[in-house]
Amino acid sequence: MNHGMGWFHWALLSACFAALTAIFAKLGLQRVDSDFATLIRTVVIVVVLAAFVAATGKMSNPLALPPSTLGFLVLSALATGASWVCYFRALQIGNASQVAPVDKLSVVLVAVFAFxxxxxxxxxxxxxxxxxxxxxxxVLGFRR
Structure with a gap:
């Protein structure tokens, strides 16, 4: 499945969009509860992604997937949701320039878990x- 760009280019784009996520979320969290903001974000993602998958002809019956595949995708979704709730709460009370880098501790955890x-x-x-x-x-976690 080669779409013109390798994994590194997609990962760089992911990092750019993740950076914008932190900035836009911090600006959007000014007058709203972080959990409600996460819900709004999730609804937008579901609508846009469903339209994209349908438009590209990739829609299929998820129940036709092997049970283990579906199970791991559900677990991934639950972990994503928990991550988003925690991230938005941290952004609401902390600085984006502090929260986002600490969130990237996931890099270390992914390596350890993958190992x-x-x-x-x-x-x-x-x-x-x-x-x-x-x-x-x-370094970011230590108080000044």
Whole structure:
């Protein structure tokens, strides 16, 4: 499934959109409860993504998926929802420039979980980068 760009380009675009998410969310959370804001965000995502999937002819019956696939997608959705609720609450009370980098501790956790559960083996250079991200999170977490 090659769509002209490799994984790195898609990941960079993801990072750019994630950065915009933090800025737009911080601006949008000024006069609304963070949980309600998360609901609005989720509804918009569902509508836009459903239209995109339908327009590209990729819609199919989700119940036709293997049970394990559907189960892991449901678990992923639940984890995403929990992440969004926590992220929006943190953004409502903290600075975007602090919250977003700490949220990226997920980089370290993904590497550890992928090592433990998916048997992925990052190279020493990759572990160094992951450790540097973790160190950055610690630096941001210390009070001045």
């Amino acid at each position: 433990a559960f998916l048997h992925e083996r990052p190279s020493p250079r990759e572990w160094l980068g992951i450790a540097l991200v973790g160190a950055g999170v610690l």
